[in-house]
Amino acid sequence: MTEPYDISLTDLRPTQWMQEITQLGDAFGFFEPLGDDHNAVFVEQGDTLLVSFEALPAIQALSKTARPVGFDIANVEGWSCLSVIASQDTWFRDGDVYGFFDQMTDDGFFEDFDQVIFYGAGPCGYAACAFSVAAPGATVVALEPQATLDPNVTEWDDRFTEMRKLSFTDRYGYAPDMLEAAENAYVVYDPHKPLDAMHAALFARAGITRFRARHLGGGMQAHFEQMGILQPLIKSAADGTLDAKDYAQLYSKRRDYPSYCKRLFGAVEPMDRPFLSEVVCSHIVNNFGGPRYRRKLKAIRQARHAQDTGET
Incomplete structure (x- = not known):
């Protein structure tokens, strides 16, 4: 295998999928299990690093090749990619994940790159914001993220009540606070989804730019991919050119999206x-x-x- 991002992982059971990803990481970077529910795979390709947070069920359901979306974006741009993959929606609230990012910081891993971009959507968007603090000066792109599931702050969000048993008040906890060290952070949400809009309001602070994706509904990452604007959005954010005008031009493609x-x-x-x-x-x-x-x-x-x- 000479092109790591071209790997096809379709029609594989989760254990088989993980075996293939393990071999890929071992050949082109590293693969590291993070406890029972998370894994990290790194592919070294360029001086810019994309850190993507993803869930395996979503990868297998939404990607025709069953590849992490981070791989596809990094492939287009010639970037390196670190994909942190959860076995389900966990919001990455796990001590092994904390320890991994602690170790990456201590080792100066992120300092080896000219630029670092964190990306995720939904629960993974929360994680992209929360763990970006491990790489000060990073750029963050989060689609419809939650700010926290701490019921003392977001008791109005009744969608994920079973996750309230997790702690959102310890390390890497409150996502808006974790963005204070970011160079730029971008949050995209649909204002017609009240709960998502309420989470987005918690991100209203200096250094964070919020964009509206009206009438798009849930599953924003899949919608953006089908519209062909996910990769250009992240590239524009990485270039530092993403502003209201640039976003409006990208989102204008919604008119051609059934x-x-x-x-x-x-x-x-x-x-x-x-x-x-x-x-x-x-x-x-x-x-x-x-x-x-x-x-x-x-x-x-x-x-x-x-x-x-x-x-x-």
């Missing part, structure tokens, strides 16, 4: 704004088709015609 357009129509249809509903529905029909939306568009136009002509 899932977003259909979700948008679902939001405007009950609003009793027939012109807006017609515009969105017409866009869906003209660009993506679909008999359901053709019927809806026909009904909207008939209702508008009846209103204009005074017919009942």
Whole structure:
């Protein structure tokens, strides 16, 4: 194997998948188990390091090649990649994970790179923010992250109550505080998801830029990948050019993304704004088709015609 990021890991059971990743790490960097639920694999390729936090079930469900998304992003850019992989959604609240990042800091591992970028989404976005403190001066990109699951702070979030048994008050705990040493941090969230928006509000502090991904819903990483903007987003953040204008240009690709357009129509249809509903529905029909939306568009136009002509 001469191209580590080109490995295909499809149709493998978790144990087989881990065996392949272990061999990959041993050949091109290192592989290190972090207790029972976490593992770290490092591939050395370039002077920029991408640290990605991922969960194995999501990797196997969302990637056609069953590769960590960090591998694919690093491959495009010629970066090194350190992927910290959980067996499930753990928020990486584990002493072995803490110890690993402590050791990386003590060894000066992150100092060997010209630039370090931390990335994750959801629970992994929380981890990207929390553990970025191990590499002062890093850039952080987090999609729909939680700030903490400590019920004393976020008792209003009832989605993950079973995780409240974990401690979010010890080391690497409160994600917004852990970003104080970052060079730049970017948090992306959907303001129409109230709980995600409330978490995002906890990140409102100096040095953290928040971007809105309206009407996108959950699973933001998968949506961004399908829109083709995940890799450019992280690259722009790494280059230090990611601002409101740059983000708006990237997110404008949502207009060509069927899932977003259909979700948008679902939001405007009950609003009793027939012109807006017609515009969105017409866009869906003209660009993506679909008999359901053709019927809806026909009904909207008939209702508008009846209103204009005074017919009942």
